[in-house]
Amino acid sequence: MLKCLIIDDEPIAQNIIRGYLDDTPGLVLFGVCDNAIEALEVLENNDVDIIFLDIEMPKLSGLSFLKTLEKIPETIITTAYREFAVEGFELSVADYLLKPYSFERFLKAINKVKKKIEAEHRLGKGSGMVEQPYTYFKSGRKNVKVKYDEIVMIEGLSNYVKIHLKEDKILVVYERLSQLQKILPYHKFARIHKSYIISLEKINNYGIDSVEIGGKELSIGKSYKERFLSKIKKLNP
DSSP: OEEEEEEOSOHHHHHHHHHHHHTSTTEEEEEEESSHHHHHHHHHHSOOSEEEEOSSOSSSOHHHHHHHOSSOOEEEEEESOGGGHHHHHHTTOSEEEESSOOHHHHHHHHHHHHHHHHHHHHTTOSTTSOOOSEEEEEETTEEEEEEGGGEEEEEEETTEEEEEEGGGOEEEEOSOHHHHHHHSOTTTEEEEETTEEEEGGGEEEEOSSEEEETTEEEEOOHHHHHHHHHHHHHHOO
């Protein structure tokens, strides 16, 4: 069963998704959050497979909320605002549902997510499976095998990234940083800025506002600071 979390401040929208979940095999409602702040606490302490996320909410918008997450569940945006679609897909959301949407359209989004999760399980990334010490990145026409402990940091540049490896090697991959964030082991890497993911094992030193790694000093973005420092403290209690 896939655990689902609804994040929406509209009771009517919540109830529609509840009903659709009840009618869809293989899905279970884990919880409902009225705002993104409440959802942050839930995701910090629980594993959720799919989130249904509204965009316009009090305190913190849905898209701003996604940018703060270190480990992003499969996300289906549910909104009445078409203009946020491009930004949503840039954050690698699974699908974008415009309110009001039909049960048929809901199922199409769910099937897309299920296929993606099943593919990840076959690659050994699913829950209960042994984590592989490496992954493959598509660079040009080749799929290049890279061990996680070889990665120093990953730099996001528009529609592609530079993966900085040991011995000053660089691998260029035409993928978004947010998508690679889903692939990397959560306990080994941290996103510290909209443009950087770093290996926690390769940090030379860090402060409140910056990290030194691979001979470079990188700024820690405001929206990533609290989560990064919390992760560091857990590694060094």
